[in-house]
Amino acid sequence: MLSEFQFLENLRRKYNLKKTGDDCAVLPKDSRHDLVITTDLLVEDIDFRLDWSKPEFIGHKALAVSLSDVAAMGAKPVWSMVSIGVPERVWKTDFVERFYEGYTKLAEKYNVELVGGDVSRTPDKIVIDSIAAGEVRRGKAILRSDAKVGDLIFVTGNLGGAALALKLLENGESFELSKQKKLLLRQLAPNPQTEIGQILGEKNLATAMIDLSDGLSSDLAHICRASKVGAKLFTDKIPVESKIFDFTFETDQISSALNGGEDFELLFTLSPKKKFQLEKELQNHQISPIGEVSANVEIIELIFDEKIHILEPEGFRHF
């Protein structure tokens, strides 16, 4: 019998759904632009928990995950829709209003117009479907499939924070009482890399890109598979969330950065000729060169203590 994960992968492939293809579908818009569009389903107790989070954070995250997909195409977000289904117990609270407050605050930050959606009833759990669309110059959407051998591999921000925050929450940390609020927000209300994504798209800088939702190892494997290439990662170059070093139950900081999901940073590849231009365009943003694209198809080599390890993807599985 197929594993659940394999079954899902087969379905996604068969019906051309996301995660096998790209972060967004790309559709012709007008003679100069394409529309990129993504949809994300978030379900209570799978993707978020009411006792760990706040309605405003859940609204923020619902839009953030979709904006992150738009950013990963190098596109400028333009409009969004959100549908929410709530059970009766939630209905009687201010959840829905506070959810929309968090959602619209993030939408306003990036000038995203909420154009529609719906509110309806569910028997038991809260269900959210978030849809976001962006614009990109025609034919210039950054896909996963165009990484070239010899390209440099970059990542934005620091990795592993969202996974560490999840561990803290699982261990009973309360946001309200926590001294680690900023860290917890990496999990509860992540920020999409909208500005960086747009710059990479507008300036034609990245050859391939993906957002880090499953984890560096899994998401880099997606790029390698789509581009029919391999990768070398230099372990000491991977930007690890500094808080990881403060928590003793995290024995292996690198594995947390490699395998922790939901950081919503951007992972992209770049022709070495454009390294100087990249550093200039993104001088106000944190980006780290962490490796290079190799010809060993679908093999990810980890250079660690001057030894080479073969990396097995272990990132977050949706199933």
Next chain:
Amino acid sequence: MLSEFQFLENLRRKYNLKKTGDDCAVLPKDSRHDLVITTDLLVEDIDFRLDWSKPEFIGHKALAVSLSDVAAMGAKPVWSMVSIGVPERVWKTDFVERFYEGYTKLAEKYNVELVGGDVSRTPDKIVIDSIAAGEVRRGKAILRSDAKVGDLIFVTGNLGGAALALKLLENGESFELSKQKKLLLRQLAPNPQTEIGQILGEKNLATAMIDLSDGLSSDLAHICRASKVGAKLFTDKIPVESKIFDFTFETDQISSALNGGEDFELLFTLSPKKKFQLEKELQNHQISPIGEVSANVEIIELIFDEKIHILEPEGFRHF
């Protein structure tokens, strides 16, 4: 305290969601076209039941409800996305594959391209988000807000069938064993009026339009509110589903046609000058003139046995 229905209406109004506005959001596409787009959330045991239906029917219906919204804008459907969340018990069955079979069969019928979506896990119930987009000539989307006093009111098909089918199912009728399969399909696998919607849009025939999801009385009230008009309905002109006369537990056939939801027929208004053109363009389709637009803002008068009744909307409430 606000009723649940009022609370939802307020939210939809505040955040510009569907059902207060139009069936779809309208967005500029290129110099000649607008994009119309809609999203519908369907939740197990609220919007469908596994013991009454079949996975193929649920897939069909998920797309049909969104295509019906596209048709109600006078638009041609172009692409769609569908996200589905399934709990573990469903996972182990062939539900998801059969769902996609039903979905893609309807998509192929109308040449709608499935461009994306996702599959994920839910704790308990099946959740579906269906998104469909269509194209219409720029500025020509048929809104709810442009009905004019003196316009004629038309409806496609027959009304009340979906509600009657729901009653049969609630009374234990099994689709597999039923002699009323065609009637039950009105509820389980309704057909969107895609062809008629497109003709009305292309030929500039309707002044206002909505699809009948809540029921004639409620949906006509939506048009009246948006257009700041009233309406007169001629009871004997309302095309009632003929099967309604066969079932004795249905004491009032007209109220079933007025208030039964989910027929997914189209309700539209038309300038009397265009009546001849309409009948010519739609000669191969069933359309019925059922009333006219009046100046009594938000009042719907029912002409019945030569007496006038004021109609209170009683259609299906989402809450």
